[in-house]
Amino acid sequence: MKYFFILLFFSIFLYACGNDHKSSNNNKILAKVANKQLKYNDLIGFVPSGTSKNDSALMMQRYIESWVRKQLLLEKANKEVKIDEAEIERKLQDYKYDLIVYQYEKNYIQKNLDTIIKPEEIQKYYQENTVNFELKQNIIKGIWVKTIKENTEKEQLKALLSEQKLDLEKIAKASSESQILNEKWIDFDTFVKNTPFQSIVNKTNFIQNNRLATSTEGEYTYYLLISDFKITNQPSPLEFVKNRIVSMIINQRKAQLLKNLEKNTYEQAKKNKEFEIFK
Numbered sequence: 001m002k003y004f005f006i007l008l009f010f011s012i013f014l015y016a017c018g019n020d021h022k023s024s025n026n027n028k029i030l031a032k033v034a035n036k037q038l039k040y041n042d043l044i045g046f047v048p049s050g051t052s053k054n055d056s057a058l059m060m061q062r063y064i065e066s067w068v069r070k071q072l073l074l075e076k077a078n079k080e081v082k083i084d085e086a087e088i089e090r091k092l093q094d095y096k097y098d099l100i101v102y103q104y105e106k107n108y109i110q111k112n113l114d115t116i117i118k119p120e121e122i123q124k125y126y127q128e129n130t131v132n133f134e135l136k137q138n139i140i141k142g143i144w145v146k147t148i149k150e151n152t153e154k155e156q157l158k159a160l161l162s163e164q165k166l167d168l169e170k171i172a173k174a175s176s177e178s179q180i181l182n183e184k185w186i187d188f189d190t191f192v193k194n195t196p197f198q199s200i201v202n203k204t205n206f207i208q209n210n211r212l213a214t215s216t217e218g219e220y221t222y223y224l225l226i227s228d229f230k231i232t233n234q235p236s237p238l239e240f241v242k243n244r245i246v247s248m249i250i251n252q253r254k255a256q257l258l259k260n261l262e263k264n265t266y267e268q269a270k271k272n273k274e275f276e277i278f279k
Contacts, residue, residue, distance in 0.1 A: 031064050033071035038064065108261055109254055122245050126238050133236040133244075138188040138207055141228040143181050144195060149221045161212055161225045185230070185240040195222050204231050 031038040046063065047056045077083075126133065147157060182191060188207060192198045196215035200206045206213070208231065213224045230237060238245075269275055 031068050033068055034075050036071050038067050105258055109257055112257055113253060117246055117249055121249060122242060125245050125249060130235050133241050135230055135232050135234050135236050138203055138231050139185045139240060140188050140191060140207060140226050141182055141185060142226040145223045146220050149216060149219050161223050185237055197224055207231060
């Protein structure tokens with residue numbers, strides 16, 4: 001508890017000092033582990049401007065505690081683990097390389113990536129990779145309606161749904177509660193969530209054998225109309241996986257851009273004799 005209030009004091013102190021780099025308190029020690037010190041100067045700018053005093057105090061407290069914990073682990077590791085300094089240095093260099101190159105590649109992609117995908121490209125990709133788009137769940141197109149059990153328009157509602165026409169205006173007039181329309185493919189379990197139909201045990205068999213189903217729960221009657229369906233292990237409809245295909249094509253383009261960037265960079269450097277490989 002004492003440690004907490006010490007940290008809180010320093011946090012409030014840091015907030016009050018703001019970003020005054022010329023302050024004589026810049027070298028004030030906030031925490032120390034062995035011969036490592038955390039000073040106020042190390043944390044200048046850490047707290048965003050406009051942060052409240054309380055939030056600033058909490059942010060600084062968490063940072064200082066995190067710093068102490070990391071330094072303690074580092075000290076313990078240095079004492080108990082044989083460190084290969086050369087290997088550490090190589091890894092640091094690799095990490096620095098990865099960070100720099102990642103940022104460069106990210107900027108390059110942002111400038112050069114073509115994100116326009118034509119419908120025929122999506123269709124072609126789908127046809128060539130249909131085997132990769134098998135359904136992992138049952139999906140449907142349909143509608144369910146919830147109405148009061150004693151609804152005098154119930155027979156009219158049932159007749160409308162029996163025609164398997166999604167005439168929402170007429171259905172709305174015949175139902176006193178709510179209706180959920182789904183014009184797009186959707187996972188069946190998601191569609192019937194919070195309705196009695198979610199408790200169906202063999203959903204595949206139910207979907208295959210019921211275009212119109214009813215179920216009563218409490219004072220309400222639920223009507224479920226399935227206008228179309230696909231079951232598990234069947235190929236997904238293109239419409240259902242369209243967004244996924246777009247992402248895949250975009251990722252392919254990104255990968256090709258980076259491959260070309262590396263190749264062109266190498267070939268240009270080779271042409272300009274910018275490197276040598278010694279045997």
